[in-house]
Amino acid sequence: MPRRPRPERQGRRPWRGTNKPPGRGPDHADTDRVLLFGLHAVEAALANPRREVARLIATENAAHRLAPLIAKRGVRVEPASPRDLDRLLGPDSVHQGVALEAKQLSPVGLDEIESSGIVVVLDQVTDPHNVGAVLRSAAAFGALGVVLTERHSPPLSGALAKVASGALDLVPIVLVKNLAQALAELGEMGFLRVGLAEEGENALEALSLTKPLALVLGAEGKGLRHLTREHCDLLARISTRSALASLNVSNAAAIALHWASLNAKG
Numbered sequence: 268m269p270r271r272p273r274p275e276r277q278g279r280r281p282w283r284g285t286n287k288p289p290g291r292g293p294d295h296a297d298t299d300r301v302l303l304f305g306l307h308a309v310e311a312a313l314a315n316p317r318r319e320v321a322r323l324i325a326t327e328n329a330a331h332r333l334a335p336l337i338a339k340r341g342v343r344v345e346p347a348s349p350r351d352l353d354r355l356l357g358p359d360s361v362h363q364g365v366a367l368e369a370k371q372l373s374p375v376g377l378d379e380i381e382s383s384g385i386v387v388v389l390d391q392v393t394d395p396h397n398v399g400a401v402l403r404s405a406a407a408f409g410a411l412g413v414v415l416t417e418r419h420s421p422p423l424s425g426a427l428a429k430v431a432s433g434a435l436d437l438v439p440i441v442l443v444k445n446l447a448q449a450l451a452e453l454g455e456m457g458f459l460r461v462g463l464a465e466e467g468e469n470a471l472e473a474l475s476l477t478k479p480l481a482l483v484l485g486a487e488g489k490g491l492r493h494l495t496r497e498h499c500d501l502l503a504r505i506s507t508r509s510a511l512a513s514l515n516v517s518n519a520a521a522i523a524l525h526w527a528s529l530n531a532k533g
Contacts, residue, residue: 301371301424303435304352304362306332311433312369313340318436319370324352329364361429371423372435374442377449380412382456382479385527388414390446390485390495392516395421397487399430400517406434408524414441414449414481450498453481462491462499463519471503471526478533482523484516 300321303312306329312318313336323337324345330337337344347355352362380386387405392398398413398421405413420442421427428435443449450460459476462483483499485491496502505514505522514522 299371300368301422301428302356302366302368303424303428304356304360304366305429305432306363306365307432308428308435309333309365309367310336311436312367312428313337313342315372315436317372320367321370322368324355324366324368326352326364333365360426372440375412375439377414377441377443377452377456380439380441382458383533384409384411384478385480385482385524385531386410386412386414386441386453386458387520387524388446388450388453388460388481388483389416389420389516390483390491391416391419391489392484392486393419393421394487395425395427396430397515397517399427399432399435401484401520402427402431402434402438404517404521404524406431406437407521408528410438410524412439412441414443414446416446417442417444446492447494447498450481450483450495453479454498454500459501460499462496462502463505463523464491464496464502465504465513467502467504469501469503470506471523472506472530474501474503476527476531478531480527480531480533482520482527484520484523487513487516 303309310333313333320340320342322345323342324347326347326349330344349364352364352366356362356366387401387410389398389401402413423435423440454460458479458481460481460483483491483495505519
């Protein structure tokens with residue numbers, strides 16, 4: 268018995284983007300474009316003159332909320348329904364009615380970071396939600412930049428950008444091949460390098476912190492690698508008061524940034 272043809276899906280399907288995953292750095296970038304979604308992430312990207320915009324897909328409500336920036340950038344909106352965006356991004360993405368295809372931002376070099384404030388250094392933190400949350404805290408507390416390894420770091424797009432809530436376009440990103448060498452360079456630039464570790468001899472709040480300051484955090488489970496520790500001037504712990512002493516890396520970063528922004532001298 269011949270098979271009956273499948274009924275065609277109703278509705279226009281929006282742009283699907285590239286089949287290649289978004290790139291992160293020169294060693295493993297398959298494309299120079301990324302897909303951002305969520306109102307805050309897209310709003311920050313549109314407001315960033317360094318961000319080249321390719322295509323904007325939005326519902327009527329989202330386009331209305333972003334209208335001033337859309338007009339300023341002269342971007343044509345491709346209309347879509349929430350269901351169209353669900354198909355494009357996946358049903359679990361909280362897209363808030365908007366997606367943006369844009370050129371990936373060029374990372375900055377360590378020598379472009381001001382040596383007068385606080386930077387965050389992440390040692391192979393691969394979870395995009397954690398890195399996005401760290402970026403959001405970095406923006407909130409005025410950090411000068413976030414240092415990531417080119418390998419073992421998440422794509423600077425999608426879920427990371429959504430969690431960062433616009434901070435991806437506000438906080439300079441430094442991508443380095445060798446974290447130990449980058450920490451050595453930060454030391455030469457005068458940065459006090461403080462590694463956060465549960466077994467640190469000193470409590471963070473007991474240290475006399477000075478700027479420029481680099482707060483170094485490792486991935487959950489692994490923590491700071493041995494060579495990373497060797498390139499820190501101090502190891503410090505965040506004091507806790509219960510048996511559950513371990514903190515999520517993004518929570519630890521937020522606490523350390525808040526304390527350092529209030530207490531670091533210089």
